[in-house]
Amino acid sequence: MIAELTYLDDVAELRPPYNSPGALACAKQIDRIDQHCRNFIARSPLVVIGSHHPERGVDVSPRGDAPGFVQVLDEHHLAIPDRPGCHPPWLRGPGSRAGQRLSAPYRGTDVGT
Secondary structure (H helix, E strand, O other), X not given: OHHHOXXXXXXXXXXXXXXXXXXXXXXXOOOXXXXXXXXXXXXXXXXXXXXXXXOOEEEEEEEEOOOOOOEEEEOOEEEOOOOOOOOOHHHOOOOOHHHHHXXXXXXXXXXXX
């Protein structure tokens, strides 16, 4: 069964098996948190915080609580609370998850219901 699988060796090989995204899908991509996003975030009990650092690798951390625990500060910023069990910010170093997220050249957040 494993011998029947197709393996890709290069990123360039990834695109051909899939269609390019349509115009409607591309139109959904925005560079800010609009009112629709605010409403979605306000109702979500989950956020996933991800980052990548070339020297430290990838880190993805799910966080959950009652809907509304993630606050929208403005069009480009969210406030995600630290929860019990997490070290306070002053105990975190650049090698920690929080330090990695802050210093990561690539980071993202996904909010879901």
